[in-house]
Amino acid sequence: MAHVETPLVSVRGLGKRFSGVTALTGIDLDITPGTVHALVGENGAGKSTLGKVIAGVVRPDDGEMRVDGVPVTFRSPADALAAGIAAIQQEIALVPARTAVENVFLGREPRRRGLPDARAMRRRFDELRESLRFNVSPIGSVGVLRTGEQQKVEIMRAVARDARLVVMDEPTAALGVDEVEHLLAAIKRLRERGTTIVFVSHRLEEVKEIADAITVLRNGELVTTRPAAEISAPQLVEAMLGRSLQSAFPTIAPCSPDAPVVLSARGVRRSDVLRDVSLEIRAGEIVGLAGLVGSGRSELARALFGADQLDAGTVEVDGEPVVMRSPKDAIDAGIALIPESRKDEGLFVDATVARNVTMAHLHTITRRGVVQPHRERAEVARAIDEFDIRPGDPRQIVGTLSGGNQQKVLFSKWLLRHPKVLIADEPTRGVDIGAKLAIYEIIAGLAGEGMGVLVISSELEEVLGLAHRVLVMRQGRIARELSREDANPERVMHAAFGTETAQVAA
């Protein structure tokens, strides 16, 4: 084929360093208009940085960039937007107190006689919602929406800005299975309209499904760019890691049916999001919690952790009732929660790795209320080593770590406490395949040592691969319980959607 299309975006010799860390070096890349171009690589490989350079969020140190063959220098995201490039960041960036409609049109409100035209905004919002088939409420502040919903608002905003190229940094990371399907369908519709997408994701199946071309990054370098059809998932993993990997779940030791119950919840209710939920977790048992986004999974996690007030119900740890007025009560009772949203609930992004790691268990490093620096150093060094946090500098500000490494900090923060019960809500979200397997090993190891674990995940294979027992939630209730032997994707999905026939329903 002689026909060569001018790339929409083309970069040559692109480099970026952050105070000594090389995030990108010598990147040559062409992005063909009207395609979905995926960026894959391990945590810290440079995917987000490359996306940010393209979208004008980060200024490169070296190299040049062209749009439609014309050299450009973006000094800000506004410059990129003027060239038709918008970005959806890895961490959500909405104005929490405003509505979805306001966020979508923020700074570019349709106007009438100089004033924002609320009606026109609402009409365009509805059109957008219709064309993307996103079921997002126009009213109420977006701050109270679930992460998956907020992400949709961000996508709508990019589309509303008539972007020709949208950089999507892990847009599916926070979405449930059904929502991922919607999003991938929406991306396909955008592509049909001629929009170009730069798509960053750790989920290789969806990359394979959606991408036309795939670029693999490793340690800030571009390893290869290939048509998606010409590279298999194992080849991708090998290119990402620079070695081959048997991706498998660790051996899960059987859990004794008469191991003591470490966590027991009975008749838990909270408005209409949790309707009479009861469950038990035994020492050494990994219970998986599946269900669609909105089925009540995260709400249950928050309730068990004392983050939300219960309308009714009791929670016991080791047979002792726990009065849950706040997370502190849960923590004191031996429950740890790895929350769904690391930014809002889990991490202090402006503080160092060391502070974040030790924050949740100051008592182990203090003496009469004073931090003992040698103990702190030892604990932090252990965490960095055990969880392979990169870069392994305790003084690094957490907000500057790559997404997956932030997740590892969050994990270590809670686990150094040795809780009796661990509730892990989307524990591997945004984590690369290597780190993911490490987290699976950690979870299996903790259960092996007698911890009770509740794993909530939108990735079905994660739930099925780890759990001794799977609970499927639907509409605020536990709709079905499946043993490890009986659990399979079809059964779980049927229970989640409520499409199973009456006789198999629990």
Ligand SMILES: Nc1ncnc2c1ncn2[C@@H]1O[C@H](COP(=O)(O)OP(=O)(O)OP(=O)(O)O)[C@@H](O)[C@H]1O
């Ligand atoms: N603002 C910053 N300050 C300092 N270092 C940074 C900053 N942003 C990125 N880095 C570093 O640059 C490297 C590449 O980070 P980047 O966020 O691009 O990785 P990534 O491929 O998106 O990873 P992940 O899959 O974990 O999101 C990492 O070593 C990271 O710590």
Ligand SMILES: [Mg+2]
């Ligand atoms: Mg990233």
